[in-house]
Amino acid sequence: MKQKLVIIGLLLGSITSSNAQLLGKIRNTANQANNAVETAKKAEEVVNTGEKVAKKVKNKGGASSGTSSLKLDWNMYKQTPAVTFNSLLYGTSIGTGGLTRFSGYTATFVPNKTTSGATVNTVHDQSEFLKIKVYKGDQYITYFEYDGFQQFDDGKKIKYNTPDSRYKRDGEWVGGTEIDVQKWGTGDYRLDFIAGDKMFYSFNFEIQKLTNSDPYATMNEMYVTRGPWNDYAYMNYDESGNLVFGYYLNHEEFKPDPANSRK
Numbered sequence: 658m659k660q661k662l663v664i665i666g667l668l669l670g671s672i673t674s675s676n677a678q679l680l681g682k683i684r685n686t687a688n689q690a691n692n693a694v695e696t697a698k699k700a701e702e703v704v705n706t707g708e709k710v711a712k713k714v715k716n717k718g719g720a721s722s723g724t725s726s727l728k729l730d731w732n733m734y735k736q737t738p739a740v741t742f743n744s745l746l747y748g749t750s751i752g753t754g755g756l757t758r759f760s761g762y763t764a765t766f767v768p769n770k771t772t773s774g775a776t777v778n779t780v781h782d783q784s785e786f787l788k789i790k791v792y793k794g795d796q797y798i799t800y801f802e803y804d805g806f807q808q809f810d811d812g813k814k815i816k817y818n819t820p821d822s823r824y825k826r827d828g829e830w831v832g833g834t835e836i837d838v839q840k841w842g843t844g845d846y847r848l849d850f851i852a853g854d855k856m857f858y859s860f861n862f863e864i865q866k867l868t869n870s871d872p873y874a875t876m877n878e879m880y881v882t883r884g885p886w887n888d889y890a891y892m893n894y895d896e897s898g899n900l901v902f903g904y905y906l907n908h909e910e911f912k913p914d915p916a917n918s919r920k
Contacts, residue, residue: 727777727785729853733768734813738857740764740850745860746886746905748817749848755838755880757864759789759801759848762817767852769805769812777853779805784824787817789834790849790856793841800826800851801834817850838864838880869911881907 731738744763751757764787769777777786787803802824807816823832843864850858862884869877886905895901 725785725788725851725854727782727853728772729768729777729855730770730772730774731768731855733770734766736766738764738766738768738852740817740858740860742885742889743891746889749860749862749882751838751864751880751882753876753879755864755866756835757838757880757882758833758835759791760803760817760819760834762789762850764815764817764850764852764858766813767815767857769808769815771853777805783820786853787815788851789817790851791836792847792849794845798836798841802826803834843880867909867911871911874911876911879909879911881909 741763744761748761749757749759771777779786783802783804787805788800789803790800791798802820803817804820805815805817807818808814819834820832823830825831843866845861845863847862848860849856850860862882865881865883867879867881869879886907890902890904892900892902
């Protein structure tokens, strides 16, 4: 009888031990499952966060790089779009202190309709329509938006005018169309003219700094543009009807002072 009781006890102990091991395995499995669920939730949160960040970065990148989703109808004109040379030389102006302005350009045969046939709204679509990207050598500096409201010759010509109001660029409100050469330095520069989704024209020029050795001079240095200004002349009719012949020459003399004709 004692032997039976001992055997039964051993069996019960074995069963209890087995149940405990099984329960432990079940608990471990449950914990692993919970951990897997938590990991999946965290992974989902990371993915969602990443998607939000990616969208923000994409939007910011589009603004900072000057890209556009406005699809223009580039088959609207048979002629090749360009920028008039006269407006390039007049619109690219530099002050003696290095403040360089890009405005007043006249573009030709740039479409003012989209691929869907809609007319571009120059107010609503300003951030997507006319832009200029500025480069120093191969280094991208910035871009500017332009007001394309002024159009003539049935829309075949359009002005790159400075906007009347400020606009957001890289999350900041900006205005004007100037760069400070004292910040970026002298060297080779390039302007890329953009309309909608296409860059259609480039203009290369150089900025140099002249120095004055006169210790008593009121101005010791001066920034100037170099390039086609020294190579071309122009002819046009003035108000009297006379034909005027002129040169595109920059002031490069310290005397008289270009900022003050009395000096």
